[in-house]
Amino acid sequence: MRDAYGEALLEYGTINPNMVVLDADISSSTRTSNFGNRFPKRFFNLGIAEAGMVDVAVGLALGGKVPFVNTFASLLTLRAAEQVRTCVAYARTNVKLMGHHAGLSDSFDGPTHHSVFDLSVMRSMPNMTVIVPTDSVEMRKMVLLVAEYDGPVYMRINREEVPILSDERHEVEIGKGVRLLDGDDITIIGTGIMVSRCLEAAEELAARGISARVLEIHTLKPLDDQMVMAAAQETGALVTAEEHSIIGGLGGAVAELTTARYPVPLERVGIGDTFAESGPYPDLLDRYGMGVTNIVEKAASALSRKR
Numbered sequence: 001m002r003d004a005y006g007e008a009l010l011e012y013g014t015i016n017p018n019m020v021v022l023d024a025d026i027s028s029s030t031r032t033s034n035f036g037n038r039f040p041k042r043f044f045n046l047g048i049a050e051a052g053m054v055d056v057a058v059g060l061a062l063g064g065k066v067p068f069v070n071t072f073a074s075l076l077t078l079r080a081a082e083q084v085r086t087c088v089a090y091a092r093t094n095v096k097l098m099g100h101h102a103g104l105s106d107s108f109d110g111p112t113h114h115s116v117f118d119l120s121v122m123r124s125m126p127n128m129t130v131i132v133p134t135d136s137v138e139m140r141k142m143v144l145l146v147a148e149y150d151g152p153v154y155m156r157i158n159r160e161e162v163p164i165l166s167d168e169r170h171e172v173e174i175g176k177g178v179r180l181l182d183g184d185d186i187t188i189i190g191t192g193i194m195v196s197r198c199l200e201a202a203e204e205l206a207a208r209g210i211s212a213r214v215l216e217i218h219t220l221k222p223l224d225d226q227m228v229m230a231a232a233q234e235t236g237a238l239v240t241a242e243e244h245s246i247i248g249g250l251g252g253a254v255a256e257l258t259t260a261r262y263p264v265p266l267e268r269v270g271i272g273d274t275f276a277e278s279g280p281y282p283d284l285l286d287r288y289g290m291g292v293t294n295i296v297e298k299a300a301s302a303l304s305r306k307r
Contacts, residue, residue, distance in 0.1 A: 001133065001135065001136050001139050001157055001158045001159075001162055002029075002030065002031045002100065002157055002158070002159060003031055003136070004136035004137070004139045004140045005030075005031055005098070005139050005140075005143065005157055006030075006031025006032060006033075006034045006035070007031075007034070007140065008139065008140040008143035008144070009021060009031075009032060009034070009035045009068065009143060010034050010035050010038055011140075011143075012143055012144055012147050013035055013038065013039055013042070014038075016066065016147065017042075018064060018065050018066050019042065019065070019066045019068070019147060020042045020043070020044065020060055020065045020066065020067050020068070021035045021036065021039075021042065021043050021044070021067070021068045021070065022043075022044045022045075022046055022053050022056060022057050022060075022067055022068065022069050022070065023036075023043070023044070023045050023046070023053075023070045023071065024045075024046055024047065024048055024049065024050050024053055024070070024071035024072075024075070025045055025046075025047050025048050026070075026071060026072070026100075027045065027070075029100065029101070029159075030070040030071070030098070030100045030157075032068075032070050044056065050071050050075045050076060050079045050080040051079060051080045051082070051083045053069060053071065053080070054069060054076075054080045054083040054084055054087065054088065054095070054097075055083050055087055057069045057088075057095045058083075058087045058088060058091070058093050058095060061093045061094045061095050062093065066094065066096070066147055067094075067095055067096065068096045068098055068147075069095060069096065069097050069098060070098045070100060071098075071099075071100065072099070072100055072101050072106065072113060072115070073099030073100060073101060073102040073103075073115035073118045073156060073157075074101075074106075074112070074113050074114060074115040074118065076097055076098075076099050076118075077099060077115065077118040077121045077122055077154070078118075078121070081121060084097065084122075084125065084152075085125055088128075088152045089125040089126060089127045089128050089152055090126070090127070092127045092151055092152065093152060094150060094151060094152070095152055095153075096146050096147065096152075096153050096155070097122075097152070097153065097154045097155070098155055098157055099115060099118055099154060099155065099156050099157065100157045100159065101113065101115070101157075101158075101159040102115050102118065102132075102156035102157060102158055102159075102192075102243075103115060103116065103156070103158065103192070103193065103243035103244060104116070104243060104271075104276055104281060104284045104285065104288070105158045105159035105160045105193075105243075105281055106159055107160075107278060107279060107280060107281040107284055108278050108279070109278070110277065110278040111275040111276060111277070114275070114276050115156075116244055116245050116271050116275070116276065117244070117245045117247070117248065117249075118154075118156070118244070119132070119156070119220055119242070119244050119248065119249040119250070120244070120245065120247060120248025120249055120252065121248075122154040122221075123220055123221045123248065123249070123252075123253065124248070127151060127152055128152050128153070128154055128221065129149065129151060129152065129153045129154070129174065129175075129219070129221060129222070130153075130154050130155075130219070130220040130221040131146065131153060131154070131155040131156070131174065131218060131219050131220070132155070132156045132191045132192040132217075132218055132219075132220060132242075133155070133156070133157075133192070133218055134162075134165055134166070134191075134192060134193075134195045134196075134216055134218055135162055135163065135164045135165050135166060136162070136164060137164060137166045137167060137168065137170055138166055138170065138172055138218060139157070141170070141172045142155065142172060142218070145172060145173075145174055146174075149174060156192065158192065158193060160193075160281045162193050162196070163196040165180075165195060165196060165199070165216075172218070174219050175219045175222045175223075175224060176219070176224055176227075177189075177215050177216060177217045177218070177219070177224035177227040177228070178215065178216040178218070179213070179214075179215055179216075179227070180195070180199065180214045180215065180216055181199065181202055181212065181213060181214035182211075182213055183202065183211040183212040183213035183214070183235065184211045184213070184234070184235060185205075185210050185211045185212060185235060185237070185303065186205075186210065186211075186212050186213070186235050186236075186237040186238070186239065186299050186302060186303055186306075187212070187213040187214075187215060187231035187232070187234075187235045187237070187238050187239070188201060188202060188212050188213070188214050188215070188238075188239045188240075188241065188295060188299065189214075189215045189217055189228065189231070189238060189239065189240045189241070189250065189254060190214065190215070190216060190217070190240070190241040190242070190250075191216070191217045191218065191220065191241070191242050191243075191249075191250045192218075192242065192243055193243050193285075194241040194242055194243055194269070194290060195214075195216045195241075197241065197290070197291070197292050197295060198214050198241050198295060199214055200292045201241075201292050201295035201296050201299065202214050204292065204296050205296060205299055210299070210303070212299065213231060213234075213235055215227060215228070215231060217250060220249065220250055220253055221253070223253050223254075223257065225257055228254055228257055228258070229257070229258070229261060229262060232258050232262045232264045233262055236264050236265075236306050236307065237264055237265045237266075237299075237302040237303055237305070237306040238254060238258065238264060238265070238266045238267070238302065239266070239267045239268075239269060239295060239298045239299050239302055240254050240266070240267075240268050240269065240270070241269040241270065241290065241295055242269070242270045243270070243271075243285065243290060244270050244271060245270060245271050245272075245273070246268040246269075246270040246271065246272060246273075247273065249270065250270075251266075251268030251269075251270060254266065255268075264306070265301075265302040265303075265305035265306050266302065267298035267299070267301050267302045268298070269289065269290060269294050269295050269298050270289065270290065271288045271289065271290070272288070272289060274288070276288050
């Protein structure tokens with residue numbers, strides 16, 4: 001996904017001369033080095049100074065540039081949170097915040113580098129759009145959309161290899177979910193890396209005679225309220241799946257919507273109220289409750305409470 005991101009930056013950079021890229025001394029990891037080598041006058045390495053980098057990006061945006069800010073998601077959403085809140089979100093500045101090595105994908109660097117509550121932090125900020133691409137194809141398309149979008153955006157970028165679920169025909173629109181699989185008994189709503197596992201879970205449920213609808217939500221904010229509400233009304237039970245704390249992310253967004261408008265049984269798959277240890281990425285996903293089996297079990301729980 002990060003390779004696709006680096007390629008997309010370079011591609012869009014040739015189209016829009018106002019695009020600028022900022023990095024916090026990790027350009028080899030974020031894949032922004034390709035852009036820097038091609039457009040050295042439009043590339044700014046601010047060093048390990050995330051808060052200052054955000055403020056520099058704000059100045060560039062006010063000068064008519066389209067700045068893409070790059071660093072680890074854990075540092076961008078915590079160490080630079082005040083600058084993001086005040087100078088980007090509150091001022092509604094046209095800054096694009098790229099959170100790299102998101103979720104548990106910076107697996108061996110441990111809890112200080114895992115970003116398991118970045119979505120809840122960014123989603124709670126007014127004026128902030130929050131995006132979690134599912135695969136490298138969607139990532140490439142999102143870079144163009146984000147660059148053309150007028151306003152603050154936070155986008156997650158996974159460090160590890162992720163399954164490719166879409167092709168070039170895949171249409172992406174900020175704020176619009178994607179219906180990947182039809183079903184009538186229950187709806188599984190996934191984001192990011194978890195979408196592929198949602199599809200696997202739907203296959204297991206189908207083998208048990210359960211028809212599961214699968215939705216991909218790449219934009220957590222604004223949430224596709226219409227799609228989620230239709231799923232709640234038509235299937236009567238929901239499961240959300242995300243590589244994030246179950247507090248405040250996709251599950252929280254869906255719960256806030258449905259409890260206010262159309263309450264149905266809802267189960268949330270994600271990281272519990274805990275920090276994760278270091279280890280191989282796939283093992284961490286399974287160990288902390290984000291396996292295909294966990295989705296199937298949560299679906300069975302939601303169905304048992306369905307009226």
